[in-house]
Amino acid sequence: MNDTTASKATRVLGAVTLAGIGLLVLFGLVISGPDGASVGVDANGAPTGQGEVVRIMYMHVPTALIAFLAFFVTVAGSVGYLLRRSEWWDLVAHASAELGAVLLFATLVTGALWGEPTWGTYWEWQDARLTTTAVLFFLVLGYLAVRRLPLERGRRSRLAAVVGLLLGPATIVCHYATTWWRTLHQGPTISRLDPQIEGTMLFSLMLGMGVFMALYAWLMLHRFRVLWLENRVEDLGLDLALAERRAEAGASGASTTGPSPTPATGPTPTGAAS
Amino acid sequence: MWRDARLVAAKDLRIEVRSRVALNQIAPFALLVLLLFAFALDSDRNVLRDATPGLFWVAVLLSTLLAVQRAFSLEAADGVRDALRLSGLHPAGIFLGKVASVAIQLVALELLLALGVLVLYDAPLTSPLLLGSTGLLATLGLAAVGCLYGVLAAGQRVAETILPLLLLPALAPLLLAATQAVAAASDGVASEGWRWLGLLALFAAAYLAAGVATFGILLDDG
Numbered sequence: 001m002n003d004t005t006a007s008k009a010t011r012v013l014g015a016v017t018l019a020g021i022g023l024l025v026l027f028g029l030v031i032s033g034p035d036g037a038s039v040g041v042d043a044n045g046a047p048t049g050q051g052e053v054v055r056i057m058y059m060h061v062p063t064a065l066i067a068f069l070a071f072f073v074t075v076a077g078s079v080g081y082l083l084r085r086s087e088w089w090d091l092v093a094h095a096s097a098e099l100g101a102v103l104l105f106a107t108l109v110t111g112a113l114w115g116e117p118t119w120g121t122y123w124e125w126q127d128a129r130l131t132t133t134a135v136l137f138f139l140v141l142g143y144l145a146v147r148r149l150p151l152e153r154g155r156r157s158r159l160a161a162v163v164g165l166l167l168g169p170a171t172i173v174c175h176y177a178t179t180w181w182r183t184l185h186q187g188p189t190i191s192r193l194d195p196q197i198e199g200t201m202l203f204s205l206m207l208g209m210g211v212f213m214a215l216y217a218w219l220m221l222h223r224f225r226v227l228w229l230e231n232r233v234e235d236l237g238l239d240l241a242l243a244e245r246r247a248e249a250g251a252s253g254a255s256t257t258g259p260s261p262t263p264a265t266g267p268t269p270t271g272a273a274s
Numbered sequence: 275m276w277r278d279a280r281l282v283a284a285k286d287l288r289i290e291v292r293s294r295v296a297l298n299q300i301a302p303f304a305l306l307v308l309l310l311f312a313f314a315l316d317s318d319r320n321v322l323r324d325a326t327p328g329l330f331w332v333a334v335l336l337s338t339l340l341a342v343q344r345a346f347s348l349e350a351a352d353g354v355r356d357a358l359r360l361s362g363l364h365p366a367g368i369f370l371g372k373v374a375s376v377a378i379q380l381v382a383l384e385l386l387l388a389l390g391v392l393v394l395y396d397a398p399l400t401s402p403l404l405l406g407s408t409g410l411l412a413t414l415g416l417a418a419v420g421c422l423y424g425v426l427a428a429g430q431r432v433a434e435t436i437l438p439l440l441l442l443p444a445l446a447p448l449l450l451a452a453t454q455a456v457a458a459a460s461d462g463v464a465s466e467g468w469r470w471l472g473l474l475a476l477f478a479a480a481y482l483a484a485g486v487a488t489f490g491i492l493l494d495d496g
Binding site: 082139145149150158159163169 | 430436439440442443444447484492
């Protein structure tokens with residue numbers, strides 16, 4: 001067992017991700033220009049030129065979309081677990097929900113920071129996308145709380161899978177909120193045949209998508225491995241405790257140097273508690 | 275399945291009639307919430323009247339938490355949960371029975387709260403048909419979501435703390451729709467209210483279906 005959850009592939013992926021983040025900073029903050037030319041109109045018919053503020057988009061939009069993707073992976077993992085009852089699907093669902101929660105939180109924060117200069121308020125209650133995102137965030141927190149219930153693992157996984165399934169409709173509503181209701185958010189901008197932005201802005205946004213996708217994949221692999229090791233530690237825990245107690249009983253008669261935690265036959269958790 | 279549901283609902287309601295927990299504890303709590311809103315909003319009658327739909331449903335939501343916790347703490351004691359599983363009752367039947375008993379208690383509670391807002395907040399009573407159907411559909415949704423998450427939290431050491439975290443975000447759409455429907459009724463634009471009613475019906479149907487489909491997994495988790 002290694003001291004790390006990295007493999008050659010994840011090291012390469014990590015290096016690519018970090019380089020990509022650097023590139024994204026370069027493109028997002030330096031190379032791409034401010035949004036001067038109006039490329040569309042908002043609900044009031046005013047041009048949507050946003051100046052420098054538009055740069056938040058290169059993080060806000062990718063984190064939001066990858067968070068949605070992460071929750072769909074959780075839903076898929078939950079379905080997979082309920083059908084197959086395999087640890088693999090369970091861990092995929094768990095790891096993806098955690099990463100999704102982090103990404104969604106980043107979305108909310110960057111969205112609030114973007115809202116202040118453009119809408120004049122950090123939080124707009126009339127906006128369906130904002131409110132559904134907030135509800136989704138709390139639903140995910142609930143899911144993660146279920147994952148921490150002090151239960152036997154199989155039972156906890158079954159309960160979590162059912163709660164995970166219910167994230168599906170919430171994610172769909174949140175994703176389509178801008179299409180179904182009139183909100184301050186823009187409707188689809190790039191997922192159509194005539195993208196609403198172009199040039200370095202479009203490239204920076206696409207780069208952001210790629211970078212956050214790579215970040216998600218990279219962290220997902222590590223989180224999956226850590227969770228898998230945690231399960232192994234849990235499996236070992238009882239054996240280890242038994243072995244320790246036996247060693248204590250043996251040692252207390254022979255010497256006074258205290259309990260010996262590593263009997264010859266006992267398994268050791270080296271590297272597993274990362 | 276329907277017979278099982280009737281059995282479970284009758285059992286729960288019989289316990290409720292005999293123990294009177296809902297009457298002696300949950301109902302006073304709900305009225306107390308109404309009083310607290312009035313204190314918090316500085317006893318301004320206009321503000322209270324305008325906010326009545328929202329305040330009413332928040333009071334119902336908080337009381338739902340208690341009612342659901344109560345409904346499932348019944349099962350947690352003395353291994354009743356195992357007895358239910360061994361009894362051969364259909365899991366979907368148990369779910370629907372639980373939903374029915376919680377819903378019946380909630381309807382009674384809502385009638386009491388409605389009387390409360392009429393007297394305390396001077397709320398107008400218009401479009402009784404819309405108000406009634408909103409109440410029924412919302413109650414069905416509340417009970418369905420409550421029982422789905424209630425059985426999940428039941429018997430856990432952290433049941434009291436995890437139930438609100440699971441229940442309240444899931445009920446947010448229901449709170450919104452029910453409040454809008456009641457607000458539309460009191461503003462005299464009933465046509466607006468019927469659209470929200472559709473959302474309530476969809477919500478209740480979706481969670482009832484989810485409960486019927488998954489209750490076996492949630493219950494049979496030994």
